[in-house]
Amino acid sequence: MESINAKYVSQKISKVRWRPVSLSSLQQPEIFATGSWDNEDNTVSIWTIGNNGISSLEEGFDGDPKPLCEHKHAGDVLDLQFLDQEKVITASSTGGVTILRYNNNNQALSVSHQWAKAHHYPCDNAPCTSVVCSSPEIVSVGEDGRIIVYRADQGGIIRTIENADSSTIHAVTYLRTTEILTVNSIGQLKIWDFRQQSNSPSQILSLSGDRAPLHCVDRHPNQQHIVATGGQDGMLCVWDVRQRNTPFSLMEAHSAEMWEVHFHPMNPDHLFTCSEDGSLLHWEISSPSDMPSFLQGGRNNSMVSRSAMAPAGGNQSLINAWLSGDSSKGRLETTHMLPSQTLxxxxxxxxxxxLVCGTDGEAIFVNRQIPV
Incomplete structure (x- = not known):
């Protein structure tokens, strides 16, 4: 708790994302982006937790996030992803997808390209709910059930799957460079193979029983067949998409909707979830002391970011701990990462x-010493 810095920002924060860092530099991230929602004027903002040349021992450096620049955003920011160190992709409640360029030299954000009404109904806009990037490609999904693939370097749309889903698609992630996975409002996961011309999913998985809407998904960074989802019932589900149509593990995580789930990109025996109930949880697979934390530095690309691809491989016993969800045997530990929250x-x-998170309490929390 002592290492958490809180910054009150006078707007509800809907999305937070770290700017990618270079693996070769071994740097910790210093710059992140936020998006707001439910405000009269919504914005995308760039922040730093760096000292900007001030020694941390000198007076005046308190470790709080400091704003660098911002840009007005049409509609609520429903998703936010860095394409690279200079470009930020946003998804809007107005149906638009925007590429913002961040100029590090003069600390400014400007619109590089925009697809204003990418997602729409016959007579109205439809919210764009999620975007994912694998440069130069961008994929967006929306309330209209569309999947749209863009090329950032060409400013064009290269494919649209018009009726991908009859319900709202809430989130999307890459499984491989040619495959994506979507989750929807009736508890389904759908895998889409872009090598196929068909506009039908190559695989459908679903929750049994009441089929609570799924709001978020993240893929294990080193094992593409393992994904984690969260939804309206606050349950954390871990799936092996190769082997069966229902989740391997169901764990009670939150008392209200789970909004995001993220594996740690370098140490995926750590996972993080956040919720409408005001909590942020750190999930850790505990391993015997003589067993090394698996896949340290597992990504082999030069930049580390949320959307990047990674090779397969890993310690099977720890992976199986995710799939079995054996918290009862002490393999899985959870820790609350925030002081008492209500919003x-x-x-x-x-x-x-x-770690950075954003809240409806108009606050950003940053922890620079998470135990991973």
Whole structure:
């Protein structure tokens, strides 16, 4: 708790994302982006937790996030992803997808390209609910059930699946460079293979029983067949998409809707979830002391970010701990990462030893010493 810095920002924060860092530099992330929602004027903002040349021992450096620049955003920011160190992709409640360029030299955000009404109904706009990037490609999904694939370097749409879903698609992630996975409002996961011309999913998985809406999904960074989801019932579900149509593990996580779930990109025996109930949980698979934390530095690309691809491989016993959800045997430990909260924690991101989250309490929390 002592290492948490809180910044009150006078707007509800819907999304937070760390700017990617170079693996070769071994740096901890310092810059992150936020998006707001439910405000008269919504914005995308860039922040730093760096000292900007001030020694941390000098007076005046308190470790709080400091604003660098901002840009007005049409509608609520429903998702936010860095395409690279300079470009930020936003998803809007107005149906638009926007590429914002961040100029590090003069600390400014500007619109690089925009698809204003990418998601729409016949007579109205439809919210764009989620975006995912694998540069130069961007994929967006929406309340209209569409999946749209864009090329950032060409400013064009390269594919649209018009009727991908009859219900709202809430989130999307890459499984591989040619496959994505979506989750929807009737508890389904759908896998889409872009090598196929068909506009039908290659696989459908679903929750049994009441089929609570699924709000979020993240793929294990080193085992593409393992994904974690969360939804309206606050349950954390872990799936192996190769083997069966229902989740391997169901764990009671939150008392209200789970808004985001993220594996740590370098140490995926750590996972983080946040919820409408005002909590942020750190999930950790405990391993015997003589067993190394698996896949340290597992990503082999030069930049580390949420959307990047990673190779397969890993310690099977720890992976099986995710799939069995054997918290009763002491393999899975959970820790509350925030002081007592009452309003929704809408978004989180984790990179290196740094965690950031945004809330409906108009606050950003940053922890630079997470135990991973």
């Amino acid at each position: 929704s924690v809408n978004s989180l991101d984790v990179l290196g030893q740094c």
